[in-house]
Amino acid sequence: MPAFLSKLLASKSPYTIPRRMRKIFFVLPCLFFLALLSQAGNVHADVPSEAELALKGSAEAQYYIAQRYYAGQDYKSAAVWLQRAAEQGLAEAQDKLGFMYYKGKGVRQNKVIAAKWYEKAAEKGFAPSQYDLGMMYAKGEGVAKDYCKASQWYQKAAEQGLTKAQFQLGLSYGLGNGVIRDRQKGCGLIRSAAEQGDKEAIEAYNKVCAD
Numbered sequence: 001m002p003a004f005l006s007k008l009l010a011s012k013s014p015y016t017i018p019r020r021m022r023k024i025f026f027v028l029p030c031l032f033f034l035a036l037l038s039q040a041g042n043v044h045a046d047v048p049s050e051a052e053l054a055l056k057g058s059a060e061a062q063y064y065i066a067q068r069y070y071a072g073q074d075y076k077s078a079a080v081w082l083q084r085a086a087e088q089g090l091a092e093a094q095d096k097l098g099f100m101y102y103k104g105k106g107v108r109q110n111k112v113i114a115a116k117w118y119e120k121a122a123e124k125g126f127a128p129s130q131y132d133l134g135m136m137y138a139k140g141e142g143v144a145k146d147y148c149k150a151s152q153w154y155q156k157a158a159e160q161g162l163t164k165a166q167f168q169l170g171l172s173y174g175l176g177n178g179v180i181r182d183r184q185k186g187c188g189l190i191r192s193a194a195e196q197g198d199k200e201a202i203e204a205y206n207k208v209c210a211d
Helices: 003-010 019-046 050-055 059-071 075-087 091-103 111-123 127-139 147-159 163-175 183-195 199-209
Strands: none
Touching: 050 059, 059 075, 059 091, 075 091, 091 111, 091 127, 111 127, 127 147, 127 163, 147 163, 163 183, 163 199, 183 199
16 A cells, blocks of 8 residues: 555544545555456466467567577577578578578587588578588588679679678689689778778778778
8 A cells, every 4th residue: 555545544633634534545556456467467467478489380589589598608509599580481591590500509510411402591691691502612611612693692792782791702803713803893892891891891901902
């Protein structure tokens, strides 16, 4: 009961509230509190938890749970939920699952499988996966080394504004890896990445491109 009501009911002044009114003042706050509890319960009932949504097949909820497991360093559980979301076509989950196979986190390391998941996400236009797949082609990890394909994936990611892809594409043009060598174009891409704060690009630009 609010403090001011307690003082008022305990008062012995000539203005003391009648007994019937005291009951009303006591009951009203209780009813108000119960109403709040009821409303809170209804809201909770109308909003399913992420776990419930995940079990019902929501790829976004499955990805959310995987991220929570990953943050808690339970990589095996994270991989299980990522697999479920990835199989439904969620690009973010496909990319993360590719990373886990690449690093061997929660699953046995397998760069061939990593490349496959990266490719699925890359084909959906997910820039980080396009970059990662490009790097795998450039290094010949999980796929046959192919500078042409590497530069093509860098190009797609760079067009979406991914800084590190712009840098790698710039290097490709500078070295003539997978593309016709074009120093001016290469330096332009490296400069673009440098202007966005990419440390490697800044260093490369100062060494190679700055006249």
